[in-house]
Amino acid sequence: MGSPELVPFLSYPRFSESEYKERIAEMESLGITSITLGGRTTLNGVHIAGKGCVGLVVRAKMGDKTCALKIRRIDADRKTMDEEARLHKIANCACAGPRLEGHTKNLIAMEFVDGQSIVDWVGGAAKGRLRKVASSVLEQCYSLDRAGLDHGELSRLNRHVIVSDRPCIIDFESASTTRKTSNVTAAAQSIFLYGAAADRVKKTLKADREKALLALKIYKRDQTRANFNAVLGSLPV
Structure with a gap:
């Protein structure tokens, strides 16, 4: 070898x-x-x-x-x-990664996750499939938030979400269990509001920006399931 x-x-x-x-x-x-x-x-x-x-x-x-x-x-x-592996295990326990x-x-x-970066994948995705993938990413992010693990780089989804049969959040080298979690807020904004992925998603699914930002602001303060459901309700998923 x-x-x-x-x-x-x-x-x-x-x-x-x-x-x-x-x-x-x-x-x-x-x-x-x-x-x-x-x-x-x-x-x-x-x-x-x-x-x-x-x-x-x-x-x-x-x-x-x-x-x-x-x-x-x-x-x-x-x-x-060692530390990255420890954080990766936490992500796996939260059904992510x-x-x-x-x-x-x-x-x-x-x-090994064999697929496309979410930004490349979005361009050819049908509306229904796009909704399911976006919803799945956000559910995984909510699980990470509840587990107390902040990924740290989900504002750059193009490098950190791969879509194959299912979307998979990758790369926990910058993750932390000590800083406040912001997985849902970072991913939701990256998918629907700002950046390369959002620019492509907007061609198929349009979010009400003000409604989404208000729901995310409330969720950021209090990361309950009810507030997360309100985030989902504010987005076209």
């Missing part, structure tokens, strides 16, 4: 022999047998599944399953992936 083509991904952005060997051992401990290149992100001319400030994401084989493998960058702002398969100091293995 320690083939030369893995070097740029297991030890990024600079090579460290000790880090490379450690990560090979961690892959083996997780039962990772191979990595498959390909995806929407290009790194040094090679396509991979994703790239962020904390890690690179590639497809990997874990037993008989295809998973997404997040590999901590050498220059990441954290020494381990790709299923966590396992983690080590430098790696997180999770369910």
Whole structure:
């Protein structure tokens, strides 16, 4: 498994022999047998599944399953992936996020979600399907709010929601259990009011901006189910 083509991904952005060997051992401990290149992100001319400030994401084989493998960058702002894995588990308990398969100091293995970013998906979506997906995203956000987990980046849905058979919120590297949750408010505004996704959604579903903002303001103060239902009622879902 320690083939030369893995070097740029297991030890990024600079090579460290000790880090490379450690990560090979961690892959083996997780039962990772191979990595498959390909995806929407290009790194040094090679396509991979994703790239962020904390890690690179590639497809990997874990037993008989295809998973997404997040590999901590050498220059990441954290020494381990332990905290992100802890937050990811909380998300899973709230029925959100790709299923966590396992983690080590430098790696997180999770369910591979094969789909489109919500912004790309919206363009070809029928009205009924769009309503269902938007409602599902908001229900997942409400579950995260109730669990006390703030995702932190849902104002940029294009990078953090993938739509396949179902919409899936991804990437909990910026999540927190200490700051006030704002998942519903961030996602609702991103889908229906402001930004790239909203600009496309408005062509099919139009929200009453003032009504929606008032409902979100009330919900932000008191995150009850009744107030969340009022948010849903203010939006074309």
